[in-house]
Amino acid sequence: MIKLQSWGRxxxxxxxxxxxxxxxxFKNTFRTDKIGLAHGMGRSYGDxxxxxxxxxxxxxxxxxxxxxxxxxxxxxxxxxxxxxxxNNHMVPQxxxxxxxxxxxxxxxxxxxxxxxxxxxxxxxxxxxxxxKKLTLARTDGSLIECGPMEKRDWFxxxxxxxxxxxxxxTVELQLRPVAGPWLETEVISYENLNEFFTxxxxxxxxxxxxxSWVDCLSSGRGIFMRANPSILTLKExxxxxxxGKKQGLNLSFTPPISLINSFTVSAFNKLYFxxxxxxxxKQTVHYEPFLYPLDKILQWNRMYGPKGFFQYQCxxxxxxxxxxxxxxxxxxxxxxxxxxxxxxKTFSERESLGMLSFPKPGVTLAIDFVNKSEKTLxxxxxxxxxxxxxxxxxxxxxxxxxxxxxFEIGYPKVAEFLSYRDPGISSALSRRLxxx
Amino acid sequence: MVNPKKRIVIIGxxxxxxxxxxxxxxxxxxxxxxxxxxxxAKMEVxxxxxxxxxxxxxxxxxxxxxxxxxxxxxxxxxxxxxxxxDLVLIAHGALLEQALCQKNLELCQQSLLVNGISPVxxxxxxxxxxxxxxxxxxxxxxxxAGDRGRKSNYVYGASKSLVSQYTQxxxxxxxxxxxxxxxxxxxxxxxxxxxxxxxxxxRMAKVEQVAKQIVNGINAKKKIIYAPAKWRLIMLIIRHLPxxxxxxxxx
Numbered sequence: 031m032i033k034l035q036s037w038g039r040x041x042x043x044x045x046x047x048x049x050x051x052x053x054x055x056f057k058n059t060f061r062t063d064k065i066g067l068a069h070g071m072g073r074s075y076g077d078x079x080x081x082x083x084x085x086x087x088x089x090x091x092x093x094x095x096x097x098x099x100x101x102x103x104x105x106x107x108x109x110x111x112x113x114x115x116x117n118n119h120m121v122p123q124x125x126x127x128x129x130x131x132x133x134x135x136x137x138x139x140x141x142x143x144x145x146x147x148x149x150x151x152x153x154x155x156x157x158x159x160x161x162k163k164l165t166l167a168r169t170d171g172s173l174i175e176c177g178p179m180e181k182r183d184w185f186x187x188x189x190x191x192x193x194x195x196x197x198x199x200t201v202e203l204q205l206r207p208v209a210g211p212w213l214e215t216e217v218i219s220y221e222n223l224n225e226f227f228t229x230x231x232x233x234x235x236x237x238x239x240x241x242s243w244v245d246c247l248s249s250g251r252g253i254f255m256r257a258n259p260s261i262l263t264l265k266e267x268x269x270x271x272x273x274g275k276k277q278g279l280n281l282s283f284t285p286p287i288s289l290i291n292s293f294t295v296s297a298f299n300k301l302y303f304x305x306x307x308x309x310x311x312k313q314t315v316h317y318e319p320f321l322y323p324l325d326k327i328l329q330w331n332r333m334y335g336p337k338g339f340f341q342y343q344c345x346x347x348x349x350x351x352x353x354x355x356x357x358x359x360x361x362x363x364x365x366x367x368x369x370x371x372x373x374x375k376t377f378s379e380r381e382s383l384g385m386l387s388f389p390k391p392g393v394t395l396a397i398d399f400v401n402k403s404e405k406t407l408x409x410x411x412x413x414x415x416x417x418x419x420x421x422x423x424x425x426x427x428x429x430x431x432x433x434x435x436x437f438e439i440g441y442p443k444v445a446e447f448l449s450y451r452d453p454g455i456s457s458a459l460s461r462r463l464x465x466x
Numbered sequence: 467m468v469n470p471k472k473r474i475v476i477i478g479x480x481x482x483x484x485x486x487x488x489x490x491x492x493x494x495x496x497x498x499x500x501x502x503x504x505x506x507a508k509m510e511v512x513x514x515x516x517x518x519x520x521x522x523x524x525x526x527x528x529x530x531x532x533x534x535x536x537x538x539x540x541x542x543x544x545x546x547x548x549x550x551x552d553l554v555l556i557a558h559g560a561l562l563e564q565a566l567c568q569k570n571l572e573l574c575q576q577s578l579l580v581n582g583i584s585p586v587x588x589x590x591x592x593x594x595x596x597x598x599x600x601x602x603x604x605x606x607x608x609x610x611a612g613d614r615g616r617k618s619n620y621v622y623g624a625s626k627s628l629v630s631q632y633t634q635x636x637x638x639x640x641x642x643x644x645x646x647x648x649x650x651x652x653x654x655x656x657x658x659x660x661x662x663x664x665x666x667x668x669r670m671a672k673v674e675q676v677a678k679q680i681v682n683g684i685n686a687k688k689k690i691i692y693a694p695a696k697w698r699l700i701m702l703i704i705r706h707l708p709x710x711x712x713x714x715x716x717x
Contacts, residue, residue, distance in 0.1 A: 049658065049661060049664075051482075051658045052508070052511075052658075053511075054507065054508075054511075091658070094511060094512070094514070094515035095514070095515045095518035095519060096514055096515070096518070097514060097518060098518045098521075100521065105518075107518075119518075119519060
């Protein structure tokens with residue numbers, strides 16, 4: 031038994047870990063006497079990747095490429111390969127993953143199971159939109175091949191399916207062409223949330239990537255960042271660019287208390303806002319620091335101290351978006367909580383294809399909170415009330431504590447989803463939110 | 467003028483350590499890679515991955531019986547027809563459980579054959595060809611387990627001891643030639659071979675780290691590579707512990 035944590039480091043529970051290393055031997059990895067769960071890099075924040083006291087199939091050994099068609103950009107690979115590995119090999123050849131979340135250090139299987147989205151959701155959708163086929167191993171020994179045109183019901187159950195429909199063994203992905211690794215970026219500061227929404231709406235048609243950092247201790251000022259792929263090739267390195275290959279840091283110890291407290295957060299937020307406000311408006315940068323700013327600080331989650339942290343990420347409709355986000359920020363201010371990282375992003379009019387996928391038209395707010403136990407959970411209940419009232423939902427890849435009732439309101443297709451679950455698979459999240 | 471591709475042979479191509487070394491090599495430059503293993507299907511999975519990483523590398527798979535001298539000779543004669551070898555890595559092995567080897571004499575023999583005798587047969591065969599060409603590097607993967615016999619794995623350890631001594635002899639024989647012979651001793655590494663050790667809580671090095679140290683050591687033409695390097699000091703101490711102390715240890 032090994033003690034494992036997810037990214038939020040809230041618990042530290044024992045798991046029986048088995049490695050998945052040979053996709054042709056998957057039947058031998060499953061056991062009939064124990065219920066298990068696939069686990070990639072464990073970068074989800076809550077309990078979607080955990081099965082305390084149970085069996086965990088570690089998939090990072092299934093990390094091989096299978097085939098790449100350099101003409102069409104169709105890549106087939108094992109599901110345990112990291113997004114970073116794909117981009118590192120493919121970008122120099124003129125291809126890139128169309129959708130990636132805020133970190134590249136996750137497996138393809140994990141990206142599909144959470145149907146992750148990125149800063150370019152409004153024109154590129156979510157990860158599952160670019161999966162052409164996947165093979166799903168069921169614990170009864172059967173193998174299901176599915177895709178958007180083939181056994182589509184299995185496909186849309188598995189995309190965003192939290193690993194509960196089976197273990198994804200191999201995937202076929204459609205990459206998108208890129209000239210090089212550079213992005214033309216722009217940074218604009220805004221004073222209130224109405225300005226944010228105006229910026230977001232205006233940026234949609236001509237900018238591929240958009241995201242905003244909000245000063246959660248203010249009444250809604252923030253920094254809006256947007257970017258487009260540059261036409262410059264790798265060799266044509268722009269003068270102003272800094273390479274993404276700088277040495278990273280590693281927080282290899284856990285500070286005894288959280289480094290995130292009201293003093294540091296307030297000081298940081300003021301500083302960040304003022305720096306960004308004055309910073310260069312336009313810059314050409316390597317995609318890594320823009321898309322994955324925290325990947326260079328390994329184990330940054332330890333900054334939150336030994337009790338770990340929560341991330342609250344919700345999605346609410348655009349209607350009265352500014353007022354509702356304002357209300358949420360107000361609750362956070364009242365509670366005296368807050369974090370460095372408060373992200374705001376609009377999603378466009380695109381429905382996600384997975385039954386339990388998170389993105390849909392609206393606006394998403396993501397905030398990290400130091401785990402202060404009761405205090406934090408109480409604040410979340412107040413935030414939940416706002417989300418519930420407007421028919422919003424919470425992102426399962428980040429969630430560690432929402433109620434079953436809120437889950438069912440936010441994900442109306444769960445009843446349909448349940449008929450695709452694999453009875454040999456269960457997670458702490460499925461026990462909490464789906465009753466098994 | 468385009469540099470000719472390096473010709474690299476890996477014996478035991480489904481070893482995870484070998485596979486990660488191959489990843490590093492194909493990443494450096496396109497190569498002429500020959501994979502030799504006991505399981506064709508598994509090798510082809512490895513070959514397909516390497517081919518995606520390096521589309522202009524040429525990758526071929528050969529499946530043979532690893533303990534049959536005549537088959538090993540045949541393989542060498544076949545391979546040398548297409549040119550000399552720049553680098554040969556002998557990497558195969560199987561960690562058969564010590565307790566089972568003690569109970570079952572056939573398993574015991576199997577462990578000694580696969581881990582000790584087979585690598586030597588391959589090395590002797592390749593040296594014949596490489597000596598004629600008077601160039602190339604031959605690297606054998608042994609193990610820290612071969613540095614001192616210990617109760618938890620001395621059958622495996624003994625076979626690796628055989629490989630280590632053999633390699634030293636080869637280094638002596640070829641000291642005044644253009645050939646380089648390298649002995650590689652990994653510590654416990656996180657691979658499918660050591661899965662049962664991992665379950666028992668033995669701390670393992672990451673295979674990427676071990677492969678990097680091996681590739682760097684080969685480039686630097688070292689004689690003995692401990693990977694990770696700390697094992698050089700650890701085994702030095704372990705080798706010199708008097709039996710009065712060693713016998714009290716549960717390792």
